[in-house]
Amino acid sequence: MCRYxxxxxxxxxxxxxxxxxxxxxxxxxxxxINSCIVKASKLTxxxxxxxxxxxxxxxxxxxxxxxxxxxxxVERAFQSTTYDRAVAMDYASSTGGASIVxxxxxxMVDRGCDLGWISQYPHERECLFAPLTGVQLLRTRVEGAxxxxxxxxxxxxxxxxx
Numbered sequence: 001m002c003r004y005x006x007x008x009x010x011x012x013x014x015x016x017x018x019x020x021x022x023x024x025x026x027x028x029x030x031x032x033i034n035s036c037i038v039k040a041s042k043l044t045x046x047x048x049x050x051x052x053x054x055x056x057x058x059x060x061x062x063x064x065x066x067x068x069x070x071x072x073x074v075e076r077a078f079q080s081t082t083y084d085r086a087v088a089m090d091y092a093s094s095t096g097g098a099s100i101v102x103x104x105x106x107x108m109v110d111r112g113c114d115l116g117w118i119s120q121y122p123h124e125r126e127c128l129f130a131p132l133t134g135v136q137l138l139r140t141r142v143e144g145a146x147x148x149x150x151x152x153x154x155x156x157x158x159x160x161x162x
Contacts, residue, residue, distance in 0.1 A: 006085040007033065008077035011131050027062070030131075035161040037130045040113040049081035049112065049127045052092030058100070062137065071137040072151065079129040081112060087124050092146055099146045102135070110155045132156040 019049050062073050081104060082088050092099035106112065112127040119126050134154035141148050 004078065011029050011077040013076070016053040031160075032162060034130050034159055037078075037113040037128055038155075038159055038161050039109045041130075041155070042100055043125065044106070044111045044114045046106045046108065046111060047083060049083055049104045049106060050088035051079065051081045051104065052088035052090070053100045053102070054092050056100070057098055070117075072135045075131070075162050077131055079131075079133055081127045081129065083125040083127060089146060101143075101146055101148050103148055103150045104153055106153070109157070110153045112155075128161075129153065130159060131155060132159070147156040154161070 005007060006021060007030050010021075011030065046103055047078070059073075063071060065071050081102075082155040085101075088101045092101050106127075110133075112129040115128055118121055136152045136154065138150045138152055
C-alpha cells in the first residue's frame with residue numbers, strides 16, 4: 001500500500017479499516033505535511049493543473065446546486081494534481097471504467113504546492129493541495145470517454161501551521 005493512502009484514507013474517514021495501521025490516525029504526520037503544503041504553496045507559480053480520477057463516481061449532490069446555487073464539495077484528503085494534462089488523462093483512463101479529469105485554474109490565493117523538486121516521480125509534475133480544499137464545479141464537457149469538469153478550488157486558509 002502507498003504511504004499516502006494511509007493519510008488520505010484516515011482523512012476521508014475510513015482509515016481505521018486499514019491493515020497495519022493499528023488504530024493510528026497519523027495526526028502529527030498529517031499536520032506536518034499539511035503545514036509544509038500551506039507554506040510552500042505561497043512559492044508556487046499560478047498555472048492550470050489537472051486531476052485524473054479513474055473508476056470512481058462522485059455523489060449526486062456534487063452535481064446539483066445547493067441552496068446557494070453552488071455545485072461541488074470538499075475534498076477531505078490531500079489532493080494530488082499535475083501540470084501535465086496528458087498525465088491526468090492517462091491516469092483517468094487507466095481502469096477502463098468511469099473517468100473524470102478535473103481542470104483547475106489556480107488563483108492568487110488558492111494554490112497548491114509544486115512538488116517537482118522533491119518528487120520521486122518528477123515526470124508526473126505533481127502539485128499537491130491540502131486537505132479540506134473546496135471544489136466548486138463550474139461546467140463540464142466530454143472528451144472521448146472522459147468527463148472533463150472545470151472547477152475552482154478554495155484552499156483552507158484556516159489550517160494552523162508549524
